[in-house]
Amino acid sequence: MLYIFCQCGHRSARPDESAGRSLPCDGCGRIVTTLLADQCKADGSLDSRIAFSAKLTILQGPGRIGEQILITGPGAIDIGKTHDKRLVLTGAGVSRTHAQLLCEANLWRIEDLNSHNGTKVNGAKVQTRILKDGDKLGIGEYEIVFNTM
Numbered sequence: 001m002l003y004i005f006c007q008c009g010h011r012s013a014r015p016d017e018s019a020g021r022s023l024p025c026d027g028c029g030r031i032v033t034t035l036l037a038d039q040c041k042a043d044g045s046l047d048s049r050i051a052f053s054a055k056l057t058i059l060q061g062p063g064r065i066g067e068q069i070l071i072t073g074p075g076a077i078d079i080g081k082t083h084d085k086r087l088v089l090t091g092a093g094v095s096r097t098h099a100q101l102l103c104e105a106n107l108w109r110i111e112d113l114n115s116h117n118g119t120k121v122n123g124a125k126v127q128t129r130i131l132k133d134g135d136k137l138g139i140g141e142y143e144i145v146f147n148t149m
């Protein structure tokens with residue numbers, strides 16, 4: 001099961017098959033997306049309990065404002081415009097392969113993947129940066145706040 005925590009305070013469980021999907025919170029209707037990285041066992045099933053370690057909330061962008069994206073490591077969550085990415089962001093300024101989020105030793109790090117317009121943390125372009133609670137990511141037209149959980 002995936003255990004969902006919404007900013008409205010609502011907690012719920014979703015079936016494993018909902019991983020990667022954007023669904024409304026049962027409490028408030030805001031969209032909550034779940035993204036997993038490398039949580040699958042060898043047989044393709046998920047670990048029995050998925051604990052999300054961080055949340056991205058879209059503050060500004062060409063769409064999806066207010067969407068909460070729960071993420072878990074340890075593997076990379078790749079971000080870009082093409083549909084093979086775990087986190088697909090569209091609109092101007094997002095490269096097909098833009099950046100990735102990596103969780104290492106319980107710390108999340110963002111790494112730019114030679115994107116055309118760069119990746120920003122709190123307004124400054126970065127190649128790579130360890131993220132702290134409340135950091136604001138700039139990817140294309142999107143402003144996304146990072147929160148630990």
Ligand SMILES: [Zn+2]
Pocket residue numbers: 006007008009010025026027028029030
């Ligand atoms: Zn909610």
